Amino acid sequence: MSEATPHSFFAELAELARGLGHAHRLLLLDHIAQNEHSVERLAEFAGLSLANASQHLQHLKRAGFVTTRRDGKRILYRLGDGPTAPLLAALKSQAAFNHTQLTTFIADSRSRPDRLEAIDAEELLRRMRENSVTLLDVRAETEYAVGHVPGAVNIPLPELERRLAELRKDQEVIAYCRGPHCALSAEAVRALSAKGYKARHFDSGLPGWQALGLATSSLQSSGSKAGL
Amino acid sequence: MSEATPHSFFAELAELARGLGHAHRLLLLDHIAQNEHSVERLAEFAGLSLANASQHLQHLKRAGFVTTRRDGKRILYRLGDGPTAPLLAALKSQAAFNHTQLTTFIADSRSRPDRLEAIDAEELLRRMRENSVTLLDVRAETEYAVGHVPGAVNIPLPELERRLAELRKDQEVIAYCRGPHCALSAEAVRALSAKGYKARHFDSGLPGWQALGLATSSLQSSGSKAGL
DNA sequence: ATATCATTCAATTATTTAATTGAATGATTG
DNA sequence: CAATCATTCAATTAAATAATTGAATGATAT
Numbered sequence: 058m059s060e061a062t063p064h065s066f067f068a069e070l071a072e073l074a075r076g077l078g079h080a081h082r083l084l085l086l087d088h089i090a091q092n093e094h095s096v097e098r099l100a101e102f103a104g105l106s107l108a109n110a111s112q113h114l115q116h117l118k119r120a121g122f123v124t125t126r127r128d129g130k131r132i133l134y135r136l137g138d139g140p141t142a143p144l145l146a147a148l149k150s151q152a153a154f155n156h157t158q159l160t161t162f163i164a165d166s167r168s169r170p171d172r173l174e175a176i177d178a179e180e181l182l183r184r185m186r187e188n189s190v191t192l193l194d195v196r197a198e199t200e201y202a203v204g205h206v207p208g209a210v211n212i213p214l215p216e217l218e219r220r221l222a223e224l225r226k227d228q229e230v231i232a233y234c235r236g237p238h239c240a241l242s243a244e245a246v247r248a249l250s251a252k253g254y255k256a257r258h259f260d261s262g263l264p265g266w267q268a269l270g271l272a273t274s275s276l277q278s279s280g281s282k283a284g285l
Numbered sequence: 286m287s288e289a290t291p292h293s294f295f296a297e298l299a300e301l302a303r304g305l306g307h308a309h310r311l312l313l314l315d316h317i318a319q320n321e322h323s324v325e326r327l328a329e330f331a332g333l334s335l336a337n338a339s340q341h342l343q344h345l346k347r348a349g350f351v352t353t354r355r356d357g358k359r360i361l362y363r364l365g366d367g368p369t370a371p372l373l374a375a376l377k378s379q380a381a382f383n384h385t386q387l388t389t390f391i392a393d394s395r396s397r398p399d400r401l402e403a404i405d406a407e408e409l410l411r412r413m414r415e416n417s418v419t420l421l422d423v424r425a426e427t428e429y430a431v432g433h434v435p436g437a438v439n440i441p442l443p444e445l446e447r448r449l450a451e452l453r454k455d456q457e458v459i460a461y462c463r464g465p466h467c468a469l470s471a472e473a474v475r476a477l478s479a480k481g482y483k484a485r486h487f488d489s490g491l492p493g494w495q496a497l498g499l500a501t502s503s504l505q506s507s508g509s510k511a512g513l
Numbered sequence: 514a515t516a517t518c519a520t521t522c523a524a525t526t527a528t529t530t531a532a533t534t535g536a537a538t539g540a541t542t543g
Numbered sequence: 544c545a546a547t548c549a550t551t552c553a554a555t556t557a558a559a560t561a562a563t564t565g566a567a568t569g570a571t572a573t
Contacts, residue, residue, distance in 0.1 A: 074303070080293055108551075235366060324520060335521095336522085336563075
């Protein structure tokens with residue numbers, strides 16, 4: 058392990074990422090995230106030998122994901138003070154997204170770039186104030202949990218058809234997802250329209266909403282600029 | 286590469302993390318994040334052979350971080366539609382945090398768990414309304430960028446001593462960081478008090494603030510619950 | 514069609530990373 | 544202060560991941 062010379066900035070980031078790059082470590086980390094545990098308990102939990110568990114734990118520790126303290130003759134591992142939880146959440150979001158990608162036939166929608174009716178921020182804001190629209194967040198649950206437009210209903214696209222009943226048919230539905238490149242909401246509008254709903258999408262998605270300074274949360278906005 | 290059977294959920298996450306686990310891939314990803322590029326351009330940029338770059342790019346693609354489209358006879362890589370940017374931001378945050386950890390002597394503060402004066406959310410809110418406090422965010426710049434309490438000044442802990450001049454001495458300073466476990470703000474209060482400032486910390490940090498539904502942003506809140 | 518050209522594949526070698534074993538550490542407790 | 548016990552270290556073997564080479568695709572464009 059290159060503790061000595063993490064040459065570039067990216068090498069350093071990569072090292073961190075590799076810290077999460079093993080199922081056993083993630084399992085351990087998850088368990089630790091819920092409670093402080095001794096090495097022995099963790100090894101048993103994960104079904105690993107003591108030495109092996111210890112090594113994985115030290116790996117996590119080096120990366121700053123966990124810290125230790127001594128209690129009597131055992132050493133307890135707990136989550137570090139760093140932003141590990143958000144990092145895990147983000148990782149999980151990405152996984153969730155990949156699932157929706159698979160479950161859905163985005164490729165299809167992507168190949169016919171028909172212009173769907175969009176709503177702009179200004180009109181959306183007005184309509185929300187007068188409560189004349191249903192806002193629909195079609196991203197994965199995990200992404201929704203991480204941050205969403207206040208008042209939005211969350212129905213991940215793959216579940217949309219099954220959960221249509223949750224949407225009022227007497228109001229226009231405005232779907233949104235991750236922004237201009239994200240095809241989920243367009244797909245949702247297509248599906249809803251086919252079912253007789255009046256639907257449009259909010260093209261700039263959550264990031265666009267955040268730009269207005271109104272969102273509840275999320276990292277979405279800050280991308281990479283100078284150095285990632 | 287195990288495309289076939291990502292056995293557990295964690296194995297799947299680990300595979301994703303490993304996708305970011307190499308400096309070359311991060312470098313490529315960063316470049317792609319800024320603009321669509323052909324394989325050739327990317328290979329040249331990163332100083333890699335074509336085949337090697339191609340392999341790394343495919344790795345990124347499999348993980349869902351990037352997508353491709355064809356333009357004439359070249360293939361262009363661009364960022365995927367998934368929450369890749371937040372994921373990178375989170376990774377970067379963690380790296381930034383690790384740096385502050387090294388530069389700082391938190392270990393020290395942790396070993397003497399003296400109770401510092403804290404301020405609760407209610408009082409803080411009141412004092413902010415009447416503009417009688419300076420709110421100080423002592424986390425890394427990257428974390429601040431990702432989300433912070435409106436009106437807070439950002440001075441990363443390691444720089445605090447050097448930048449004291451930026452803080453008014455006639456107002457109480459309220460420092461905050463990542464929450465109850467985070468020792469940065471406590472350390473800041475200690476340092477400020479030593480310099481003659483009137484200082485307290487807001488113990489529940491950014492997450493606590495978000496709980497009030499007032500923060501500008503951030504993933505911080507959602508931790509791991511049931512399954513990571 | 515067929516030649517062209519960017520990209521990908523396939524097969525090899527080199528390098529990292531994981532698991533296993535058994536011994537060493539080092540703080541605690543009698 | 545010596546014995547104990549959880550944890551870590553060190554050394555080995557096994558497995559996974561990177562880089563290199565040269566050949567194969569497969570869509571374009573003449």
